[in-house]
Amino acid sequence: TQLLEQSPQFLSIQEGENLTVYCNSSSVFSSLQWYRQEPGEGPVLLVTVVTGGEVKKLKRLTFQFGDARKDSSLHITAAQPGDTGLYLCAGAKDKLIFGTGTLLAVQP
């Protein structure tokens, strides 16, 4: 089974801090997606990165796809309580393979 490992598993920070979440695999993916999931709801797509080395920005969130298309990172600048949730990466091969998840809590 192909695995996408995310780190850290849990992260609790204060409002205004910066953070980075990592998504790593030994497999190459054709693209990589990031989802955010809030309690009691299903995941919602944030972004898709396709090209090795690609960087995409969504307001205070910056997503990067590794050059070899095996890993990705999510950087949040000046985190806010509204960023609280479970962040999931998902790599695309013949199907979508989801990562293990990073649970982020931003304290006001």
Next chain:
Amino acid sequence: DAGITQSPRHKVTETGTPVTLRCHQTENHRYMYWYRQDPGHGLRLIHYSYGVKDTDKGEVSDGYSVSRSKTEDFLLTLESATSSQTSVYFCAISRSGGISTDTQYFGPGTRLTVL
């Protein structure tokens, strides 16, 4: 929001009983998926469907069966529930096969507890 509903939203059942979860979509998307979500495992694919009566197994299909008799409905059945099937189950839909750049839209989930 994509029109996806799941029923029931919560269910408690006993070991050995059959259980059926329903996913209903109003988007007319071709692909439908069933995932289970457990701590430390992220989302794992159970079964998926690429059209009416066309289904295939995912990563963790043992103990589960599915049926899709209409485009809008995808049923997941646990023939004889076991405690290891206690989980949160998510249905998802997508226009194409979920590969490359296509988006999967998720339902709100069903929390199943098997005692």
